Amino acid sequence: MRTEPLQQWLNGQLSARSFPYEPTMDAFQHHGKHAMPQQWLTLLSAARDRLGKVSGPKDHLAAFLFTALDKADNRFDYRSYLALPLLPIPDPDTSSYRTDRLMTRRDHYHILLLSDLIAFELDALDGNRTTLPQLRPIAPVVRKRLRHAARASVPALRRLSNDTDLSDDPISAARLLIAKADVGRSSTDRLMLRTSMLPVSTAHDEWLFVRVLQTFELTLGQLAVDLTAACSAVSDNRLPAAGARLCAAAALLRETAPLWSLLATMQPEAFHTFRVHTDGASAIQSRPYKLVESLCGTPDRRRLHSVAYQSVPDVQDRIRQGQITIDDALDAIHANHSTVAQTPALADGLQQFAAALLQWRRTHYRLAVRMLGTEQHGTGATPGTPYLLRNRDTKVFRHCSLTGSSHQRRQPA
Structure with a gap:
């Protein structure tokens, strides 16, 4: 997997719309994140460092780089593994739709x-x-x-x-x-x-x-x-x-x-x-x-x-x-x-x-x-x-007797 598209992007106009997602994703799926070559990680880190200079809507790019570099940054967790920052997960604090x-x-x-x-x-x-x-x-x-x-x-x-x-x-x-x-x-x-x-x-x-x-x-x-x-x-x-x-x-x-x-x-x-x-x-x-x-x-x-x-x-x-x-x-x-x-x-x-x-x-x-x-x-x-x-059997609601006498703890699972 050649890094030239990413190198060219870094040396170019730094537009969010032109970020080379395709070759980058090909590399991740070819190697697996655990074995991603250091050359790729160095270039992606450089891209993240230059986000302030990137033109156009860059929320997705920022979330992608945050997720892609989790192992390199030693902060790999469930959220980054599943790329949840890139998904529209409903949330009671932020969802404004009917x-x-x-x-x-x-x-x-x-x-x-x-x-x-x-x-x-x-x-x-x-x-x-x-x-x-x-x-x-x-x-x-x-x-x-x-x-x-x-x-x-x-x-x-x-x-x-x-x-x-x-x-x-x-x-x-x-x-x-x-x-x-x-x-x-x-x-x-x-x-x-x-x-x-x-x-x-x-x-x-x-x-x-x-x-x-x-x-x-x-x-x-x-x-x-x-x-x-x-x-x-x-x-x-x-x-x-x-x-x-x-x-x-x-x-x-x-x-x-x-x-x-x-x-x-x-x-x-x-x-x-x-x-x-x-x-x-x-x-x-x-x-x-x-x-x-x-x-x-x-x-x-x-x-x-x-x-x-x-x-x-x-x-x-x-x-x-x-x-x-x-x-x-x-x-x-x-x-x-x-x-x-x-x-x-x-x-x-x-x-x-x-x-x-x-x-x-x-x-x-x-x-x-x-x-x-x-x-x-x-x-x-x-x-x-x-x-x-x-x-697995902990009671869900205190005001519901569904689980019977053997599961009367208040605390949910």
């Missing part, structure tokens, strides 16, 4: 991410893909992946368009889904997809791993927005509206089930091949998940000072500053179990979301055990599967 518009955006990017994964798998199956050639899966595994990816796409497709008919054949369904996703795809969308895949290795299955986790982060961000809205509705004593928002959030979380099935097609050998290069990046650092967790109920002091929250200091600060949770909002209006029961829509919303989140945790635990075993620590000395086991 509810329907925000959900449409989430669905749009959900389809884009999955269609990119599908295209990658089809290209490899057809022999047209040379990127990430190590440990390619056999054709039956690819067909299974395509089937799960199509299933995971259908609910979002249904909301975006009435035309959701897909073939029963996974290959045909995958090609049709790519065609549907390409309609209305903007140049900004293409740039986001192209630059948000910075694998650490050349193992084929890492593409699957990254795209599925990015899709989860997108959904968890949307759930954080939904729970914030539900908190506000409870605080305003609009209990049926809060229940409706919780039911919608539960439905969205249930839609992620095929993503777990998709992730389960990952080959353990491939996973362990690239996992050795991900030290420092752990899902325990997921900001959207911690927002979801902490918006259900305030974590106790031990939990708040655990490594789980130390890894997301801004969420930790929100809690210390008195972030309102659904449990807190119900307390504030003197709600109790009988009051919740007298508001069927709210009771239904609490139970549906609690059930969906508990199922999500348990599925996460089962997949982690399959890949890592029952006593394996996570990357960066994080607790790993023992932590997931301890927290």
